[in-house]
Amino acid sequence: MKNVIEVKHLTKSYKAHKAVDDLSLEVHEGEILGLLGPNGSGKTTTMNCILSLLKFDNGKITVFGKEMTPSSYDAKAKIGVVFQEVAVFDELTVYGNIDYFCGLYIEDKETRAQYVADAIKLVGLEDCTKQYPKQLSGGLLRRLNIACGIAHKPKLIFLDEPTVAVDPQSRNNILDGIKKLRDDGATIVYTTHYMEEVEILCDRVIILDRGKIIASGTNDELKALAKIEEKVTVEIPELSPKQLSGFEKIKNVSEVEYDNGVLKVVYRRGKNNLGDMIEYLKENRINYDKIFAERPTLNDVFLELTGKELRD
Amino acid sequence: MTVSKAFWRIVLKNIGTIVTYTVILVVFGSINMNSNSTTTQFEAKKPTVVIFNHDADGALAKSFVDYMEKHTEISDEYENDDKLKDALFYETVAVAVDIPENFSTDLAAGNNPEIHMQSSAGYVGELAKVSVRRYLMMAQSYASLDLNESELVAKVEKALSKDTIVEVKSKVDSSKFLRAATYFNFANYSILACVITIICLIMASFNRLPVRKRNLVSAVNIKRMNAVLLRNSCIYSGLMWLFYLVVGFVVVGFDNLWNTYGLLFAINSFVFCVCATCIAYLISKFVQKSGAINGIMNVVALGSSFLCGAFVPAEYLPAGVLTFAHVLPSYYFIDANNKIIYLENFDLASLWPVILNMLIMAAFCVGFVIIANIVSKKKQKIA
Numbered sequence: 001m002k003n004v005i006e007v008k009h010l011t012k013s014y015k016a017h018k019a020v021d022d023l024s025l026e027v028h029e030g031e032i033l034g035l036l037g038p039n040g041s042g043k044t045t046t047m048n049c050i051l052s053l054l055k056f057d058n059g060k061i062t063v064f065g066k067e068m069t070p071s072s073y074d075a076k077a078k079i080g081v082v083f084q085e086v087a088v089f090d091e092l093t094v095y096g097n098i099d100y101f102c103g104l105y106i107e108d109k110e111t112r113a114q115y116v117a118d119a120i121k122l123v124g125l126e127d128c129t130k131q132y133p134k135q136l137s138g139g140l141l142r143r144l145n146i147a148c149g150i151a152h153k154p155k156l157i158f159l160d161e162p163t164v165a166v167d168p169q170s171r172n173n174i175l176d177g178i179k180k181l182r183d184d185g186a187t188i189v190y191t192t193h194y195m196e197e198v199e200i201l202c203d204r205v206i207i208l209d210r211g212k213i214i215a216s217g218t219n220d221e222l223k224a225l226a227k228i229e230e231k232v233t234v235e236i237p238e239l240s241p242k243q244l245s246g247f248e249k250i251k252n253v254s255e256v257e258y259d260n261g262v263l264k265v266v267y268r269r270g271k272n273n274l275g276d277m278i279e280y281l282k283e284n285r286i287n288y289d290k291i292f293a294e295r296p297t298l299n300d301v302f303l304e305l306t307g308k309e310l311r312d
Numbered sequence: 313m314t315v316s317k318a319f320w321r322i323v324l325k326n327i328g329t330i331v332t333y334t335v336i337l338v339v340f341g342s343i344n345m346n347s348n349s350t351t352t353q354f355e356a357k358k359p360t361v362v363i364f365n366h367d368a369d370g371a372l373a374k375s376f377v378d379y380m381e382k383h384t385e386i387s388d389e390y391e392n393d394d395k396l397k398d399a400l401f402y403e404t405v406a407v408a409v410d411i412p413e414n415f416s417t418d419l420a421a422g423n424n425p426e427i428h429m430q431s432s433a434g435y436v437g438e439l440a441k442v443s444v445r446r447y448l449m450m451a452q453s454y455a456s457l458d459l460n461e462s463e464l465v466a467k468v469e470k471a472l473s474k475d476t477i478v479e480v481k482s483k484v485d486s487s488k489f490l491r492a493a494t495y496f497n498f499a500n501y502s503i504l505a506c507v508i509t510i511i512c513l514i515m516a517s518f519n520r521l522p523v524r525k526r527n528l529v530s531a532v533n534i535k536r537m538n539a540v541l542l543r544n545s546c547i548y549s550g551l552m553w554l555f556y557l558v559v560g561f562v563v564v565g566f567d568n569l570w571n572t573y574g575l576l577f578a579i580n581s582f583v584f585c586v587c588a589t590c591i592a593y594l595i596s597k598f599v600q601k602s603g604a605i606n607g608i609m610n611v612v613a614l615g616s617s618f619l620c621g622a623f624v625p626a627e628y629l630p631a632g633v634l635t636f637a638h639v640l641p642s643y644y645f646i647d648a649n650n651k652i653i654y655l656e657n658f659d660l661a662s663l664w665p666v667i668l669n670m671l672i673m674a675a676f677c678v679g680f681v682i683i684a685n686i687v688s689k690k691k692q693k694i695a
Contacts, residue, residue: 051529070528077531087522091325091513092318103314104530148526 002029003062004156004187005050010059012045012211019045020056021211027156027189032182034202035191036298042211043191044084047158050189051081063156077105080154080186084161086145088133094144095120095129098151105152119151122177139170146174150181157181159190163197175201195298207302214305219298226296226304228254230273234263234281235289243286250280315537319544322514330506330552337495337502337556338563344623345494345564358385359406359440362399364392370416375465376447379472380409383443396430403432407440419448420464422455447472489573489653492564496577496649499556500584500622500642504613506552507588508595511545512605515596545589553585576652576666583670584645590680591641597687616642626650641676644669 005027012020020042027033035043048054050061052070061068063075088097098116106112120126123143133141146162159178163171178201182188192198198205199219206216215222229252239258247256247265252273255266267273274293281288361384367373380386387405390396399405410428412418418425429444431437447468454467517523518541528534557578561569569577591612599605616622620642621629629637637643648669655662 053525053528071533073531073533076529079529081526081529083522083525085522087520087526089318089322089517089523091322091517096318096321100314100318101526101530103317104527104532107313 003027004029004064005189006060006062007046007050008060010046010049010056010061012042012049012054012056018211020049023059023208023211023213025206025213025216027187028204029187030182030185031203032178032188032190032201034198034205035189035208036193036195036198036205036302037208038193040210041208043193043208044160045211046208047160047189047191051079051158078155080150080152080157082146082149082157082159082162084164086133086141088141088144088148090133093130093132094125094136094147097133097144098147101148102151105154115151115153118153119147122150122180123147124173124177137167138165139167142166143170143174143177146177150186153184153186155186157186157188159188161192163192163194195302198298205298207298207305209302209306215301222298222301223296226301228266228268228296228300230267231294231296232265232267232274232277232291233294234265234277234291235261236263236286237261237289239263239286243284246284247280250276315532315540316544319514319541319548322517323510323548326510326513329509333502333505334555334559337499338559340623341495341498342563344498345491358383359436360385360387360404361440362387362390362396362405362408363411364409365411366413367411367415370414371461371465372416372419372451372468373411374416375469376411376415376451379447379469380443384440400430400432400437403434403436405432406434406436407431407444409444416461419451419455420459420461422452424452488568492560492568492574492577493649493653495560495564496581497622497646498617499560499581500620500645501613501617503552503556503581503585504588504591504616504642505609507549507585508592508609508612509605510548511589511592512596512599512609513602514545515541515593516600516602516605519596519600542593545593546586549585549589553582556581572658573652573655576655576663577649580645580648580652580666580670583673584641587641587645587673587677587680590677590684594680594684594687597684597691616640619643620646621650622646641673644672644676 003026005025007023007025010020010023011018023042023046025033025046035046037043045054049056049059050063050068052061052068052072063072064078066072066075068075089100092100095116098119099112102112102115102119106115120129123146125140125143125147128136128140128144133144136144142162142165146159149159150157162178163174166174175197178188178190190198190201202219204216204218205222207214207222215225217225236258238261244256244258244263247253247263250265252267253265254268255264257264265277274291278291281291361380363377363380363386365373365377377386384406390399390405390408392408392410396405396408400408408430412425412427415425415427427444427448429441431441450471451464451468454464454471457467459467518527518537527537560577568574595605595608595612599608616637618624619629619633620626620637620640621634622642626634626646634643648666651665651669655666660667
């Protein structure tokens with residue numbers, strides 16, 4: 001598979017603090033790569049180094065097969081960036097902003113008009129084209145921010161936490177738009193600390209902590225790193241200490257926790273854990289309200305690898 | 313093209329600012345122009361004098377009264393009482409002259425008789441006293457020649473009949489151009505306000521970190537983008553200069569500006585516009601928040617306009633203020649405007665004080681650009 005980005009031994013320090021520490025990664029053509037990590041893990045710094053917005057101490061960065069420098073305008077012409085902060089002109093309308101940023105790449109007036117219309121449609125801002133950014137809600141503003149970054153139909157798109165502080169409706173809209181961009185052939189680097197988004201969107205995930213890659217792979221590959229297989233949660237209004245100790249003896253159970261009428265049972269391995277649990281409850285005549293099983297999340301993987309939550 | 317288009321769209325979004333400062337210029341500038349207007353026509357008014365003649369038969373006393381009648385307005389409404397004192401206090405009478413008995417005989421004999429005078433406190437009273445003393449001194453001078461009374465009267469009257477001719481050699485009616493100078497002096501504020509506000513707001517929009525980052529990762533060379541912004545800033549300032557020149561023709565009057573003086577005012581204001589652009593360029597390197605831009609613009613535009621005599625003529629400002637104003641380009645702009653109106657010749661020697669002021673403004677421009685570039689480079693290093 002062709003690599004769009006190759007980063008080798010990237011190191012970037014701010015005085016004594018190493019923001020990125022000997023980081024190497026590859027981004028394959030046509031994939032959505034998720035850069036997952038808590039705040040301060042080095043996601044944005046890595047992205048800024050790749051984009052030549054930051055000078056780095058060591059390492060080599062190649063984009064589209066050529067070394068990336070501030071004057072790599074050929075490569076830059078094929079890149080679109082959606083920054084974490086909303087980067088638009090307050091004095092220009094929604095259309096004016098998208099037209100301006102698209103105009104930095106596309107000179108032909110007719111092509112640009114078509115691209116701008118496509119971007120507006122993609123993010124669902126058809127009704128707001130004449131409004132100014134200050135007249136938009138937070139969600140619509142984020143959508144505008146995305147439209148400004150992708151209007152010129154780039155082959156490589158960087159999305160830096162584009163859904164921060166966005167309402168659920170706008171978030172779904174944005175995620176659908178990103179999937180469509182991938183389907184249209186774009187390669188996407190998506191940085192976030194929302195694991196749910198990574199699980200929905202990304203073909204491959206790199207988990208960062210303290211400037212280092214601590215794990216990488218597909219969602220399933222990463223989840224396989226977790227020592228737990230499944231979590232079963234049962235809502236039981238009343239449970240005696242004797243009944244509670246009985247759960248620990250069930251096969252493959254590694255952890256049992258009962259708090260506030262909710263029983264959480266963690267299984268190491270095995271299949272049909274949910275069926276076994278239902279059978280056990282029936283046999284022991286334990287009444288329950290709800291029961292459901294969960295596969296381990298990336299947060300569980302992160303927790304196991306670092307000992308802390310992703311959103312710490 | 314895209315950058316230029318965005319630049320002018322932002323200008324149009326802020327057109328209200330330009331309109332506001334132009335209205336301020338037209339309204340307050342016009343008020344200022346009318347309050348500073350001068351007139352070349354005046355009517356001479358003679359001071360009112362009261363004469364108590366106790367030597368009515370004397371030839372010299374009669375001659376003195378005739379002389380005073382010629383140069384003053386003699387009133388016979390008053391007696392030597394409190395009413396006269398009130399009239400002197402309120403300056404309705406400039407001077408009251410008491411001619412003593414035997415005045416003519418004594419004067420002809422060279423005895424220097426004393427004339428008692430009561431005058432009002434103002435300058436008109438002093439002028440009237442000068443007229444009285446002039447006659448007496450003349451008569452006393454001729455009295456030493458041992459002439460009889462009638463000969464003495466003839467000599468004195470002949471001498472006093474000679475008028476001194478005063479000729480104003482200046483060909484220029486400076487009052488004609490005072491309106492233009494007042495307009496351009498007041499334009500100091502509007503030019504600074506419009507140029508600084510708009511350019512700084514545009515630069516702030518483009519230099520706001522997220523937007524700047526997006527521009528930096530784009531396919532456009534950031535140096536070229538900055539050059540486009542700078543070029544458009546200069547075009548904007550040029551258009552503002554042209555606009556205020558046209559407004560000047562309307563407000564001051566076409567005839568008052570369509571001449572060599574108008575050309576000098578135009579050149580001077582153009583140099584100042586360039587200077588204002590450099591000030592805006594420098595401020596944009598320091599300040600990037602729109603609220604702060606308005607604050608700084610007010611300090612710079614209002615402050616320099618007050619200190620350098622844009623609103624109040626420089627001659628009314630304290631010396632200390634004017635000394636401080638020398639560090640501001642507005643001082644040289646306003647000073648040049650004030651010098652232009654008194655120009656009589658347009659050779660290099662006459663024009664040199666005006667040219668020197670323009671050169672000083674140009675030097676300010678160079679200084680501002682150098683400081684701005686140093687600041688810019690330091691900021692890049694920090695980033």
